[in-house]
Amino acid sequence: MISLSVLGVELAYWQVTSLRVLGVLLAVVLPAGAFVYLFLFKMMSFMQSRLGPMEAGPFGSMQLLAEVGKFLQKEDIVPERADRRLFFIAPYIVLASTFLLFSVMPFGPDVYFTNLDTGIFLALGLSSVSVIGILIAGWASANKYSLIGGIRAAGQLIAYELPMVLAVVGVVIQAGTLNLQGIVAAQHQGEIFGFSGIGNPFLLTQFVAFGVFLVATQAELTQTPFDMPVAESEIVTGYMTEYSGLRFLLFFIGEFATAGAFAALAATLFLGGWALPFVSLDDNAMNFIGPLVLFAKILMVGFLIFWARFTFPRFREDQLQAFAWKYLIPIALINILVTMILKVAF
Amino acid sequence: MAEDTATASAEAPEIVVDERREELRAVFVAHLGDAVLDSVIKPGDGLWIRVATDAWAEAGRVAQDKADCKYFDFLSAIDWLPSPYGRYEDSALDVPFPPPMPERSAAVPGYAGGESRLQVLASVAKTGTDLRVLLKVDVPDDDPRLATWIRTYAGAAWHERETHEMFGISFDGNADMRNLYLPSEFEGYPLRKEFPLLARVVKPWPGIIDVEPMPGDDEPSEGEGTEE
Amino acid sequence: MTLTDAQQLGYINAQAADGRVNVELETDDGMVLNMGPQHPATHGTLRLVARLDGEQVTSADVMCGYMHRGYEKLCEVRSYPQVTTLVNRIDWLGSFANEVPFILAAEQLMEVEAPPRAQWIRTLLFELSRIANVSLFIGDLALQLGAQTPAFYAFRDREFVLNQIESVTGGRFHPNFDRIGGLKDDLPKGWIAETKAAMVRLRAFCDEMEGLVYGNEIFQSRTRGVGVIPAAIAQSYGLSGANLRGSGVDWDLRRDANVGLVYDQLDWKVWTHPDGDSYSRCWVRLQEVREATKIVDQICDGLPSGAIMAKVPRIIKVPAGEAYIATENPLGQMGYYVVSKGDTGPFRVKIRSASFNNISIAPWLLRGVYVPDIITILASLYFILGDIDR
Amino acid sequence: MVAQNVFFYLLAGIILFSAFRVVTSNNVVHAALYLVAVLAAVAAEYVLLAAEFVAATQVLVYIGAIIVLFLFGIMLTRAKLGSDQDLTHPHWALSAATAVVMFGVMGYALVDQFHWTATPLPADTRLVSVDGSNSATVSDSVFTAYLVPFEVVSVLLLAALVGAIVLARKD
CATH class of the missing domain: 1.20.5 (Single alpha-helices involved in coiled-coils or other helix-helix interfaces)
Incomplete structure (x- = not known):
């Protein structure tokens, strides 16, 4: 209801609800599609001195649709000894977690689905739900590679939940709120030594947290160098091994949509969210520009995520755990400490 | 081809005696004594030594410890019996299947002689040099078994497995005699000469119908490759 | 022919039964993980059965034979010139190098020597196949460890070498170019300059890989100290090539037992690494690519003129005798033990391929490592299925 | 408030059914997943009561951590596909009795405290301030x-x- 006040019309509840459903679909699919086309197809290809898809549409831009069409046509194979019901449910759980992540994301002063006091807290909680989907997928496939992949994923996601939360705590302390809108506002209205042109994006003060958050994001998304749950040269795409057709597509969309969601979180927490630096427009204008600004920032963060993905080899499982517990968590804790001291001092 | 030690230099008088290989052979003779049945040296190229069947394991130990040939190269076998199928160059219609086995006496061993039809051949080498010993041993016809080398050369395990499945030679002490290549139910020993090459039996070789001309063969002058 | 049909049927049935042997999901002590015969890490059809305790391997068994083509048997019914076609397919990434030792063994038995120019070009092509083979290894190694991009760089730059091989031999993968007594053809026009340009690219590729892959800290932490082979073990298993030199054994047949090739007239270096771990094996291979580009450059500069074919009879009959020639191939030592009985074809050929020995150490080496290290170790041992199974 | 009531009873039904299945399911993993359903529905009830902080905590702690560890442990140790026959403990009747007694005590405490009176919700349940x-x-x-x-x-x-x-x- 609130999100629609900008148009100056009162809509019925069901109309608002259906608009929201449309909006969240757009919010999930658009970054996911953009990531796949821009980064997976094109950027990766250029980095690897090749062109990437070129046939479907101008510069292969329709390749994505072709891929979706291909997956929809494929047979949906279920292994004989699989737990059929759980096998079917698993991708939806992963996808649901991704969709729910966007429910707390602010896209503009009035453009959001919900504006909860505990927005970031809920987002982190919801992101951990996807682990269950992955575990179920790994277990229900009745495949050892899948099981290993699922267990690796669970261990990894649990381990990296912690540095991620701790990295966010620094931001929360500085902003003084758990509300994502409040965090955006704190960055937008803040100033650096009296200069308020670009506000105070927490990237500048919380760069350590940003680094930890990005690394943890990389791990949460199971992207290289933390992709051992889906390592194709070891355990043959892990928990996704037995999936095909539509259900594989759901996992695939889930992977990139979650990348989009985490990039959006990072953009909101550290890059100022939907707010535009240097200019100060009224709320109504920002309601339209804000989503685009956020989208641009999502692409920036996505670029970093995928750049690392295409460059690095992957860690080993124990090295990954050691990295989380020995480096990331202490660094994040020190960051919290320093932030607290500075917060109290100034 | 069996040459005696004494005649090796006489056979090739224009080449000087290969002292390094002579020394290497002397090590084997010194430690194995009469078990060294025969040996051949091709100067500058190779050393073949045939040892007695029951001295096979000892020969491995001598090679490793005394002769300092720590490098295990390969282990295989040779079936000296001529193939009853010939070279499959004739049309299958002319040859009865299966053809009669050749006489046992038709098995003529190569370098360093030998009495048995099957001979095991192993190569060990001295790293950092071109010195290499090709050890041969006769395997009894009626009971093809031999001592294993895996306690001296760990790498021999797979080679003995391969030799077992290809020639039917057992190696005492090597417990792992599973087939390496072939299905476990496979019958017969493919590299023995009596084993038919099934592909050629099913579809006979058309014979040598085209011979590629050598470069310059059709030119009157000696063929020279020229970079244009 | 009823016997043959029955035999064939039995063979097929037995093979199918073997294929059906699949490991059950639950086992009593630990989990049995069956990798292969279709698994990306085995690049081919190798099967690895690992018994796991958690992510740790308690024992591992390698099963090969899915690509066994019976070359030793086939060689017995081929004439000498025909054998090169077969042996091309053993190590299919460095095909020309497979032909050389066999041809040299046959030449030794016939007491024929190739003219100098042929020897030089042989050495040249030999090193080019080494570069084509090992540069792909470097890319593939990175791919096995999860980095996608270096593989594409490897394919990109290897293409230059393949082009050069193709323009001489007419075949990118299976040249079948070596002949008893020399070579089939001479080099085409302008080839020398192109090759030297390609070598410059390859050296740049090596530098790039050294920075992108070998210098990467994740790569180092994945490979250093993983799969350590002491020198004595390496020798008793008969490892060869970079696997042996990576364990600090300074032995290269090109330098120490050079037969029929011109390495003794060139200025190059044998690289060794004392550590014996996965990293050292990979590092030695990278240096060998570098060294090979230098060798190629030197050969391009010093190529003598003259004939490329010695006088050999039209139908080749090799005198009776035995010869064993091994050369330092891209994968390691490759040797042919040729027994001749004075016929048009060999009486028995024992193919001593490098990968067979190299992979036979895997059960020893994989004990106690973690599942991801299986990949590292297999990749660093660098085998080619055709070279194991022959 | 009709919608809230409808959703309350819907969620309550899910909780009851899932809780029943947790104890009757023949498969450990299924039981754990029914537990997820119970906890998620409880979280949804919290949201319905405008206590989104508690709901988020419920999701983060119970679903995101505890159940994942449950599943993790089950799959590492006895991840059998299909149904187990020996899951029912011999003293299940005793446990059921304990559960009933626990339920009775808690119910009594609640009734004793609030005396069947409905506590009115705040007038504005939107959570913006x-x-x-x-x-x-x-x-x-x-x-x-x-x-x-x-x-x-x-x-x-x-x-x-x-x-x-x-x-x-x-x-």
Whole structure:
């Protein structure tokens, strides 16, 4: 209801609800599609001195649709000894977690689905739900590679939940709120030594947290160098091994949509969210520009995520755990400490 | 081809005696004594030594410890019996299947002689040099078994497995005699000469119908490759 | 022919039964993980059965034979010139190098020597196949460890070498170019300059890989100290090539037992690494690519003129005798033990391929490592299925 | 408030059904997943009661951590596909009786406290105000009135953590 006040019309509840459903679909699919086309197809290809898809549409831009069409046509194979019901449910759980992540994301002063006091807290909680989907997928496939992949994923996601939360705590302390809108506002209205042109994006003060958050994001998304749950040269795409057709597509969309969601979180927490630096427009204008600004920032963060993905080899499982517990968590804790001291001092 | 030690230099008088290989052979003779049945040296190229069947394991130990040939190269076998199928160059219609086995006496061993039809051949080498010993041993016809080398050369395990499945030679002490290549139910020993090459039996070789001309063969002058 | 049909049927049935042997999901002590015969890490059809305790391997068994083509048997019914076609397919990434030792063994038995120019070009092509083979290894190694991009760089730059091989031999993968007594053809026009340009690219590729892959800290932490082979073990298993030199054994047949090739007239270096771990094996291979580009450059500069074919009879009959020639191939030592009985074809050929020995150490080496290290170790041992199974 | 009532009963039904299936399911993993459904539905009930902080905590702690660890442990140790026959404990009747007694005690306590009176919801259930939000209220009470219990619980958790490490380490 609130999100629609900008148009100056009162809509019925069901109309608002259906608009929201449309909006969240757009919010999930658009970054996911953009990531796949821009980064997976094109950027990766250029980095690897090749062109990437070129046939479907101008510069292969329709390749994505072709891929979706291909997956929809494929047979949906279920292994004989699989737990059929759980096998079917698993991708939806992963996808649901991704969709729910966007429910707390602010896209503009009035453009959001919900504006909860505990927005970031809920987002982190919801992101951990996807682990269950992955575990179920790994277990229900009745495949050892899948099981290993699922267990690796669970261990990894649990381990990296912690540095991620701790990295966010620094931001929360500085902003003084758990509300994502409040965090955006704190960055937008803040100033650096009296200069308020670009506000105070927490990237500048919380760069350590940003680094930890990005690394943890990389791990949460199971992207290289933390992709051992889906390592194709070891355990043959892990928990996704037995999936095909539509259900594989759901996992695939889930992977990139979650990348989009985490990039959006990072953009909101550290890059100022939907707010535009240097200019100060009224709320109504920002309601339209804000989503685009956020989208641009999502692409920036996505670029970093995928750049690392295409460059690095992957860690080993124990090295990954050691990295989380020995480096990331202490660094994040020190960051919290320093932030607290500075917060109290100034 | 069996040459005696004494005649090796006489056979090739224009080449000087290969002292390094002579020394290497002397090590084997010194430690194995009469078990060294025969040996051949091709100067500058190779050393073949045939040892007695029951001295096979000892020969491995001598090679490793005394002769300092720590490098295990390969282990295989040779079936000296001529193939009853010939070279499959004739049309299958002319040859009865299966053809009669050749006489046992038709098995003529190569370098360093030998009495048995099957001979095991192993190569060990001295790293950092071109010195290499090709050890041969006769395997009894009626009971093809031999001592294993895996306690001296760990790498021999797979080679003995391969030799077992290809020639039917057992190696005492090597417990792992599973087939390496072939299905476990496979019958017969493919590299023995009596084993038919099934592909050629099913579809006979058309014979040598085209011979590629050598470069310059059709030119009157000696063929020279020229970079244009 | 009823016997043959029955035999064939039995063979097929037995093979199918073997294929059906699949490991059950639950086992009593630990989990049995069956990798292969279709698994990306085995690049081919190798099967690895690992018994796991958690992510740790308690024992591992390698099963090969899915690509066994019976070359030793086939060689017995081929004439000498025909054998090169077969042996091309053993190590299919460095095909020309497979032909050389066999041809040299046959030449030794016939007491024929190739003219100098042929020897030089042989050495040249030999090193080019080494570069084509090992540069792909470097890319593939990175791919096995999860980095996608270096593989594409490897394919990109290897293409230059393949082009050069193709323009001489007419075949990118299976040249079948070596002949008893020399070579089939001479080099085409302008080839020398192109090759030297390609070598410059390859050296740049090596530098790039050294920075992108070998210098990467994740790569180092994945490979250093993983799969350590002491020198004595390496020798008793008969490892060869970079696997042996990576364990600090300074032995290269090109330098120490050079037969029929011109390495003794060139200025190059044998690289060794004392550590014996996965990293050292990979590092030695990278240096060998570098060294090979230098060798190629030197050969391009010093190529003598003259004939490329010695006088050999039209139908080749090799005198009776035995010869064993091994050369330092891209994968390691490759040797042919040729027994001749004075016929048009060999009486028995024992193919001593490098990968067979190299992979036979895997059960020893994989004990106690973690599942991801299986990949590292297999990749660093660098085998080619055709070279194991022959 | 009709919609809220409808959703309350819907969620309550899900909770009851899933809770029943948790104890009757023949497969450990299925049972754990029904537990997820119970906890998720409880979280949804919290949201319905405008307590989104508690709901988020419920999701983060119970679903995101505890159940994942459950599943993790089950799959590492006895991840059998298909149904198990020996899952029913011989003393299940005793456990059921205990559960009924527990339910009775809790129900009695609630009834005794509130006497079947409906507590009215706040007039405005929209959760927009940053200041004076209920999460702020929660944190205020945790760090003032309930500071000592809060810290004691932390120490207890720390002790449990240390104990777990001591038990898990072999050397």
